[in-house]
Amino acid sequence: MMLKKTKGLVPILALGATVLLAATACSPTSGGGDSGGGDDTIKIGVMATSEGNLAFGMGEAKAAIGVAMEALGGTIDGGEIGGKKVEIIYAGTDGTSGSAQTQVKKLVENDGVDIVFGPVSGDEGEAVVQYALTVPEVTFVNGSASPVGMTLEGATNFFRFHGDSAMWMGGLGAYAHDEKGYKKIYLIAEDYSFPYDNAGGFFSEFCEAGGDVSGSSWVPVGTTDYATIIAQIPADTDAVYVGLGGADAASFLSQAVTNGVNLPLVGGSIAVDTTALSGDANLASAAIGTITGGPVPGAGYDNPNWQPFVDAYVTQPDAFPSPSIFSILYYNSFQSLVLGLEAAKGDLSDNHAALRDALGSLKWDSPTGAISMDENRQAIVDNFLIEVADEGGTLVQKNISEATGVKQGTTVYDRFDGCP
Amino acid sequence: MTAPRFARNEDGLVNPITPAGSPRTVWQRFGWLGWVVVLGLAFAFPYLVDRPRFWLPNIGVRSLWLGIIAMSLVFLNRYVGLLSLAQVTIAGVSAYGVGYVMVTLDQPAVAAIPVGILAGTIAGFLVALIAARTKAIYFLMITLALGQVFYSYASQAIEVTNARRGLAPIARTEPFNDISNFYWAVLVVAVICYLLCRYVAASSFGLALQGIRDSPERMQALGYKVNRYRVAAITFAAFIASIGGVVLVFDRAQVDPDVVSLASTLDVLVVAVIGGIGSLGGVFIGAIILTLLDNFAQDFTDRYMTLTGIVFILVLLFAPAGIAGIGKQVKRVIDRRRKTTVDDAESPQQEPAAEQPTDEAITKGKQR
Numbered sequence: 022m023m024l025k026k027t028k029g030l031v032p033i034l035a036l037g038a039t040v041l042l043a044a045t046a047c048s049p050t051s052g053g054g055d056s057g058g059g060d061d062t063i064k065i066g067v068m069a070t071s072e073g074n075l076a077f078g079m080g081e082a083k084a085a086i087g088v089a090m091e092a093l094g095g096t097i098d099g100g101e102i103g104g105k106k107v108e109i110i111y112a113g114t115d116g117t118s119g120s121a122q123t124q125v126k127k128l129v130e131n132d133g134v135d136i137v138f139g140p141v142s143g144d145e146g147e148a149v150v151q152y153a154l155t156v157p158e159v160t161f162v163n164g165s166a167s168p169v170g171m172t173l174e175g176a177t178n179f180f181r182f183h184g185d186s187a188m189w190m191g192g193l194g195a196y197a198h199d200e201k202g203y204k205k206i207y208l209i210a211e212d213y214s215f216p217y218d219n220a221g222g223f224f225s226e227f228c229e230a231g232g233d234v235s236g237s238s239w240v241p242v243g244t245t246d247y248a249t250i251i252a253q254i255p256a257d258t259d260a261v262y263v264g265l266g267g268a269d270a271a272s273f274l275s276q277a278v279t280n281g282v283n284l285p286l287v288g289g290s291i292a293v294d295t296t297a298l299s300g301d302a303n304l305a306s307a308a309i310g311t312i313t314g315g316p317v318p319g320a321g322y323d324n325p326n327w328q329p330f331v332d333a334y335v336t337q338p339d340a341f342p343s344p345s346i347f348s349i350l351y352y353n354s355f356q357s358l359v360l361g362l363e364a365a366k367g368d369l370s371d372n373h374a375a376l377r378d379a380l381g382s383l384k385w386d387s388p389t390g391a392i393s394m395d396e397n398r399q400a401i402v403d404n405f406l407i408e409v410a411d412e413g414g415t416l417v418q419k420n421i422s423e424a425t426g427v428k429q430g431t432t433v434y435d436r437f438d439g440c441p
Numbered sequence: 442m443t444a445p446r447f448a449r450n451e452d453g454l455v456n457p458i459t460p461a462g463s464p465r466t467v468w469q470r471f472g473w474l475g476w477v478v479v480l481g482l483a484f485a486f487p488y489l490v491d492r493p494r495f496w497l498p499n500i501g502v503r504s505l506w507l508g509i510i511a512m513s514l515v516f517l518n519r520y521v522g523l524l525s526l527a528q529v530t531i532a533g534v535s536a537y538g539v540g541y542v543m544v545t546l547d548q549p550a551v552a553a554i555p556v557g558i559l560a561g562t563i564a565g566f567l568v569a570l571i572a573a574r575t576k577a578i579y580f581l582m583i584t585l586a587l588g589q590v591f592y593s594y595a596s597q598a599i600e601v602t603n604a605r606r607g608l609a610p611i612a613r614t615e616p617f618n619d620i621s622n623f624y625w626a627v628l629v630v631a632v633i634c635y636l637l638c639r640y641v642a643a644s645s646f647g648l649a650l651q652g653i654r655d656s657p658e659r660m661q662a663l664g665y666k667v668n669r670y671r672v673a674a675i676t677f678a679a680f681i682a683s684i685g686g687v688v689l690v691f692d693r694a695q696v697d698p699d700v701v702s703l704a705s706t707l708d709v710l711v712v713a714v715i716g717g718i719g720s721l722g723g724v725f726i727g728a729i730i731l732t733l734l735d736n737f738a739q740d741f742t743d744r745y746m747t748l749t750g751i752v753f754i755l756v757l758l759f760a761p762a763g764i765a766g767i768g769k770q771v772k773r774v775i776d777r778r779r780k781t782t783v784d785d786a787e788s789p790q791q792e793p794a795a796e797q798p799t800d801e802a803i804t805k806g807k808q809r
Binding site (some may be wrong): 071072079111112113115117118119120122123126127129130131133144147148151212213214217239241435436 | 492494495496498499503593596597599604605606607609610693694695697699700702704705735736739743745746
């Protein structure tokens with residue numbers, strides 16, 4: 022019979038295909054991987070989002086690294102730091118924990134990097150910290166992932182040189198209640214760990230000042246239809262908290278405009294960003310009066326280190342008109358790593374002891390204010406309160422005030438429907 | 442008691458026993474050797490690669506659990522004629538079961554694994570109760586919808602699934618915290634799952650399923666309870682997917698809603714289609730290709746998802762039966778050529794056309 026004749030053909034072909042695949046897949050990596058253990062070259066593996074709704078993360082990461090490396094005469098692919106040759110390898114993710122796990126393992130185990138730099142999103146960050154606990158010989162410097170719990174896991178090889186997402190709201194809750202006079206705020210936020218902490222930081226302070234939550238909608242990342250949610254907002258609501266980012270924030274803003282929502286907005290730290298504001302004029306006008314908090318300073322910020330950074334940033338390929346939250350955090354973090362490597366003279370011996378000492382005690386004046394470290398290898402930083410204003414037809418994010426020396430709290434927030 | 446007068450080919454399909462004395466082909470004689478070599482290579486994999494700490498988790502173990510889950514999908518498609526998009530969800534339920542017992546209840550893995558498999562199998566049974574009466578595109582849509590319902594639940598049920606943060610850490614215990622041991626254990630599990638699927642497909646139960654696939658009305662007329670068979674088949678496939686889910690959760694050391702997202706569902710579908718939607722063993726080839734693309738496509742292009750898509754399209758265009766089906770495609774061409782040269786008196790009962798309808802039914806998604 023015909024079928025009986027084919028017996029065994031499939032496994033033979035399977036074998037052939039496997040061998041072929043193994044051969045082709047091994048060849049491009051074996052060359053790169055072998056140099057991993059070399060003494061003179063420090064390999065830094067950068068993780069950033071290159072797919073999904075935070076797909077611009079990779080471009081921003083490269084722009085940030087470009088600024089830092091070009092100042093040292095290098096490029097985004099490497100250069101020399103502390104007298105040692107540095108090679109930089111990039112791994113794109115889609116913002117999910119699964120792809121972060123795959124890529125961080127690839128960087129460490131296959132590409133043999135000494136230092137992992139990244140990732141972007143909170144889900145990724147928590148997966149990467151769990152992984153960091155299993156590879157104590159590798160040093161991890163966070164990119165922009167900001168869940169509160171990341172530096173509380175006890176990973177002594179993990180460093181974060183920016184505030185966590187609850188710290189980014191420091192001062193804004195009290196301001197919304199006391200200065201703006203908001204009593205009830207409706208919460209719309211994406212349903213993952215970053216907005217939990219971000220909104221938690223805001224509402225804990227807002228509720229403590231006497232405010233209340235008039236309702237909440239936690240939406241999946243990538244939600245494009247906000248019409249039903251907009252219809253649910255109670256009439257006695259004074260303002261809407263928008264804990265959305267990237268494309269989602271733009272979708273919400275455009276639907277808020279078409280649905281005639283005229284409530285003031287309180288933005289989460291990644292809602293009111295150049296990425297959302299550089300859309301069309303109607304979108305931009307909807308954002309006027311929005312207050313927000315975060316690590317991105319607004320117009321009128323007079324730190325002498327700020328403008329040189331902005332000037333260097335805009336010369337990078339594919340840069341936005343001004344740096345986004347991701348490029349600022351990636352820059353501050355990467356520059357911290359550079360300073361640490363310089364202080365340790367590129368010495369990675371003894372499980373990176375010199376580098377880790379240098380990173381753990383680092384103090385420097387970044388473009389966004391002084392950065393120092395606490396005992397959990399978490400930065401103590403300045404935070405900014407911002408208001409979107411119309412100045413002579415141009416939209417600007419004005420600095421309301423800066424909170425200096427903001428320290429990390431230890432509350433890890435979850436989804437909440439009333440005051441946290 | 443009547444002894445079945447059947448012989449099975451490698452897909453579990455049934456052919457009348459070849460008359461004694463008919464010549465055995467080279468493949469028939471030495472086909473087992475192919476399996477020995479493939480399995481030998483698979484078992485020796487940790488020694489064949491230069492960086493086992495990368496290759497074993499990122500390619501080896503991941504391919505195996507992707508393959509096991511995809512195999513449950515292929516089993517349903519090949520032998521029942523149902524394309525289920527709930528297999529990843531069922532694996533996810535199983536993974537959450539393990540996570541809940543180990544993280545929330547703080548019990549050891551020995552207790553968690555049976556709970557996980559049981560949870561996944563029961564979930565599969567419930568899916569079957571809802572979906573078994575539907576067929577073709579409706580079955581696909583219902584299983585997809587149920588999967589999305591569970592995704593939303595997993596994303597929001599803080600008390601059970603810890604919402605987006607998920608359940609972690611789910612650590613492997615001795616001796617499986619060594620990645621090589623874990624890989625070998627998973628490999629053995631995958632082989633057992635494969636043999637189990639083959640066994641079930643060739644059992645009288647499996648034969649009835651194939652009868653139901655080809656003509657449910659006729660089987661009903663013969664007295665078979667068609668829906669009960671379908672429910673049983675979906676539940677069995679759920680059992681296999683649950684095993685995949687247990688492997689998944691110990692590989693990832695955590696479970697979060699990404700495990701049951703639409704993207705994960707599509708990953709398994711892509712694995713099944715690339716490997717061969719009609720081939721139980723082919724899924725592992727599909728899984729290896731997908732994991733290799735996941736890990737290395739970025740070395741060639743920034744648009745690595747596009748590259749994965751292109752590979753998928755190429756497979757659909759040039760090998761509609763998947764990579765595993767290429768063998769049969771080549772074989773068909775060779776046979777056709779041989780037929781013109783060799784006289785066909787050699788085996789008068791050989792009717793290649795008789796096999797076509799089944800093959801086509803599977804690759805072209807004929808569902809009833």
